[in-house]
Amino acid sequence: MTMDAGQIHDAPPSDGKGTARARASAAERLRGFARAAFSTNLTSSTSRMRLVALLFLGIYGVIGGRLVFLGFRPDPANLRRAAAEAVAAARPDLLDRNGEILATDVKTMSVFAEPRRLIDKDEATELLTAALPQVDARELRERLASKKGFVWVKREVTPHQRDEVFHLGLPGVGLIAENKRVYPNGPIGAHVLGFANVDNVGIAGIEKFVDGQGLADLHGAGFSMTPEELSPITLSIDIKATHALRDELAKGVEHFKAQAGASAIMDVNTGEVIAMASLPDYDPNNPPDIHDVNIINRLNVGVYEMGSTFKALTIAMALDSGKVNLNSRFDAHSALTSGRFRIHDYHPQNRALTVPEVFTYSSNVGVARMALGQGVEKHRAFLRKMGQLTRMRTELPESAAPIVPQNWGELNTMTIAFGHGLAVAPLQAMMAVAALMNGGYLITPTFIKRSEEEARKDAPLVIKPETSEAMRYLMRLNAEKGTAKKVDIAGYFVGGKTGTAEKVIHGHYSKNRLFTTFMAVAPADKPKYLFMTLMDEPQGLPETGGYATAAYNAGSVTGKIIERVGPLLGLPPRFETPKEPFPILARLGYGFVNTPATGGGGH
Amino acid sequence: MLRFLNIVAILALVGSAIYAYSIKYQTSYRAEQIAKTKLEIKAEHDAIAVLRAEWSFMTRPERVQQLADRYLDLQPLTADNIVTARALPERAPHVDAIAAKLDMLGLGVASTPAADPGAAPTTPKTPTKTSVATQTRGTGHQR
Numbered sequence: 001m002t003m004d005a006g007q008i009h010d011a012p013p014s015d016g017k018g019t020a021r022a023r024a025s026a027a028e029r030l031r032g033f034a035r036a037a038f039s040t041n042l043t044s045s046t047s048r049m050r051l052v053a054l055l056f057l058g059i060y061g062v063i064g065g066r067l068v069f070l071g072f073r074p075d076p077a078n079l080r081r082a083a084a085e086a087v088a089a090a091r092p093d094l095l096d097r098n099g100e101i102l103a104t105d106v107k108t109m110s111v112f113a114e115p116r117r118l119i120d121k122d123e124a125t126e127l128l129t130a131a132l133p134q135v136d137a138r139e140l141r142e143r144l145a146s147k148k149g150f151v152w153v154k155r156e157v158t159p160h161q162r163d164e165v166f167h168l169g170l171p172g173v174g175l176i177a178e179n180k181r182v183y184p185n186g187p188i189g190a191h192v193l194g195f196a197n198v199d200n201v202g203i204a205g206i207e208k209f210v211d212g213q214g215l216a217d218l219h220g221a222g223f224s225m226t227p228e229e230l231s232p233i234t235l236s237i238d239i240k241a242t243h244a245l246r247d248e249l250a251k252g253v254e255h256f257k258a259q260a261g262a263s264a265i266m267d268v269n270t271g272e273v274i275a276m277a278s279l280p281d282y283d284p285n286n287p288p289d290i291h292d293v294n295i296i297n298r299l300n301v302g303v304y305e306m307g308s309t310f311k312a313l314t315i316a317m318a319l320d321s322g323k324v325n326l327n328s329r330f331d332a333h334s335a336l337t338s339g340r341f342r343i344h345d346y347h348p349q350n351r352a353l354t355v356p357e358v359f360t361y362s363s364n365v366g367v368a369r370m371a372l373g374q375g376v377e378k379h380r381a382f383l384r385k386m387g388q389l390t391r392m393r394t395e396l397p398e399s400a401a402p403i404v405p406q407n408w409g410e411l412n413t414m415t416i417a418f419g420h421g422l423a424v425a426p427l428q429a430m431m432a433v434a435a436l437m438n439g440g441y442l443i444t445p446t447f448i449k450r451s452e453e454e455a456r457k458d459a460p461l462v463i464k465p466e467t468s469e470a471m472r473y474l475m476r477l478n479a480e481k482g483t484a485k486k487v488d489i490a491g492y493f494v495g496g497k498t499g500t501a502e503k504v505i506h507g508h509y510s511k512n513r514l515f516t517t518f519m520a521v522a523p524a525d526k527p528k529y530l531f532m533t534l535m536d537e538p539q540g541l542p543e544t545g546g547y548a549t550a551a552y553n554a555g556s557v558t559g560k561i562i563e564r565v566g567p568l569l570g571l572p573p574r575f576e577t578p579k580e581p582f583p584i585l586a587r588l589g590y591g592f593v594n595t596p597a598t599g600g601g602g603h
Numbered sequence: 604m605l606r607f608l609n610i611v612a613i614l615a616l617v618g619s620a621i622y623a624y625s626i627k628y629q630t631s632y633r634a635e636q637i638a639k640t641k642l643e644i645k646a647e648h649d650a651i652a653v654l655r656a657e658w659s660f661m662t663r664p665e666r667v668q669q670l671a672d673r674y675l676d677l678q679p680l681t682a683d684n685i686v687t688a689r690a691l692p693e694r695a696p697h698v699d700a701i702a703a704k705l706d707m708l709g710l711g712v713a714s715t716p717a718a719d720p721g722a723a724p725t726t727p728k729t730p731t732k733t734s735v736a737t738q739t740r741g742t743g744h745q746r
Contacts, residue, residue, distance in 0.1 A: 186665065
């Protein structure tokens with residue numbers, strides 16, 4: 001163009017005389033410009049073509065640049081992203097120790113809407129509520145009127161409803177596949193599993209524990225895992241044993257008209273909880289109100305005074321100190337008086353009792369004297385070492401701290417010696433009793449499958465192995481001729497201890513509202529499983545002579561559980577009693593422990 | 604010559620274009636197949652998940668117990684139901700009742716037709732007698 005302009009400038013004559021001439025020259029100049037612009041003169045074509053090429057190059061450059069820009073720009077928050085955030089994430093399967101499914105995901109369809117794309121919101125509301133009768137029309141209308149890009153209409157519709165919604169053909173209404181958590185076993189093992197809500201977020205139990213392991217964070221960051229990528233989690237629970245346990249417990253709770261009951265089986269060598277049930281329970285497929293205190297897991301959320309079961313701890317402390325041996329005698333002539341309190345025995349013998357007798361007659365006076373012999377400080381230190389004074393943490397997010405007396409005096413030591421005045425979670429007490437049985441290793445209970453080596457790795461040795469064996473002997477003796485005869489199931493060499501605590505009603509111990517517990521170990525010579533059953537306010541029945549103490553209710557239920565679960569857990573029944581069940585004690589000079597005791601009638 | 608080369612070049616161009624298009628179509632066809640198969644795999648996975656859930660729902664101990672209580676005469680296993688291998692009685696020596704009878708009658712083993720040896724101990728007593736009788740008659744005929 002500049003070259004053209006130069007030519008134009010050269011074209012008109014440049015005299016510069018008068019305005020008329022100047023005007024004429026202007027018109028001429030314009031004409032010259034037009035001629036030059038539209039001329040097809042070949043001399044000027046090259047430069048024009050170059051110009052046009054440049055122009056096009058520019059245009060294409062802009063288009064190309066724009067494409068690259070668009071390509072690199074991050075996706076706007078579109079529907080897919082909104083949907084991916086909203087849908088329930090996949091969760092790993094939960095399996096029992098034998099690989100049976102405890103919880104798994106299935107795909108269901110959910111109906112969603114994009115309010116911005118809806119044409120007629122009233123019509124959409126009307127048609128959708130006709131297809132999905134459970135949806136509230138007014139609420140749906142409000143949701144559809146919002147300015148959001150994505151709203152749920154109804155989660156987890158049936159296949160029939162899905163087809164109906166699909167055939168409505170409404171623009172802006174769609175279906176999306178979601179994961180729904182199902183628990184095929186219903187209430188069996190519910191307290192261990194916990195449950196997940198409609199968004200597949202763990203709310204309680206192992207489900208919540210799994211989320212805490214990073215699954216929830218991943219989903220929040222937008223990395224949704226497909227089910228194939230999630231490896232299943234194997235729990236320590238045996239579903240068949242859990243069913244048998246729950247079935248027997250339910251029968252027992254109903255039979256003895258107890259308010260509640262709970263039962264558990266623990267592997268004493270690994271700390272694995274093999275079975276656990278707490279009644280009343282719930283069906284995780286219909287998640288309950290999580291704040292309902294009636295359905296709590298009584299084994300690790302409730303804290304209770306464990307009653308005579310604690311005597312095992314007191315006796316273990318005394319034996320472990322070395323000051324007391326199996327032949328030591330304790331005065332139980334009369335009730336023990338401390339201030340205005342009197343401690344008396346349930347089965348008073350009114351004589352000096354040896355350590356095994358203290359255990360089998362469940363003598364409160366005997367163990368109180370035993371604890372006093374150790375002193376308050378040692379007693380407290382021992383219970384702390386056994387994990388009874390601090391909150392026990394397992395995989396289950398729910399837990400409860402024990403209720404420890406603030407000013408721990410001699411009277412507290414005397415009562416705690418027989419299980420009154422210190423409230424602990426029953427699972428916590430099981431942990432301590434398991435340590436008394438397994439050779440002295442305090443192993444925190446777990447709900448995830450593990451081996452004995454893993455369990456032993458960081459388990460402190462809290463009592464001597466010979467003390468543990470002495471405790472096993474006492475448990476066995478108690479089942480042979482003491483208060484635990486109900487669990488002496490032939491072939492399993494069971495040992496057991498009853499515990500009956502009076503409940504505190506309006507600040508006083510109530511004589512007729514009892515909390516009964518029962519601990520049993522099988523087999524007593526090579527301990528494998530620890531069984532515990534507890535019952536809240538069981539009633540005396542005519543066939544128990546009106547007694548509601550632990551042996552009659554929790555004890556008989558535990559016996560039935562052992563009988564039924566023993567074959568399931570692969571405990572081989574034995575017919576001849578083991579030749580020398582307690583070798584360490586025999587070497588220490590207590591030869592009498594290896595001869596089976598019989599009789600012992602009235603206690 | 605030049606023209607021939609031009610024609611060849613054009614043909615090659617057309618040919619390569621056709622080849623390129625066919626490759627492209629095949630690729631997109633295969634890609635579609637892959638996507639479809641992936642969808643099918645996903646659907647199968649979902650179906651397997653549902654079936655697994657259903658299986659464990661159907662075989663849940665609670666239901667199995669109900670069915671067993673209704674249809675089976677099983678009893679809970681107790682210690683008395685189990686015996687050790689040593690407690691089992693010694694296996695009795697194998698007695699061929701027919702052969703013994705034949706021997707008693709003075710007829711040799713060799714002359715009798717070969718009987719199924721496994722069936723001998725399970726045969727009840729009375730039929731044994733009759734069969735011995737018939738066999739005796741039979742052998743008598745052969746003689």
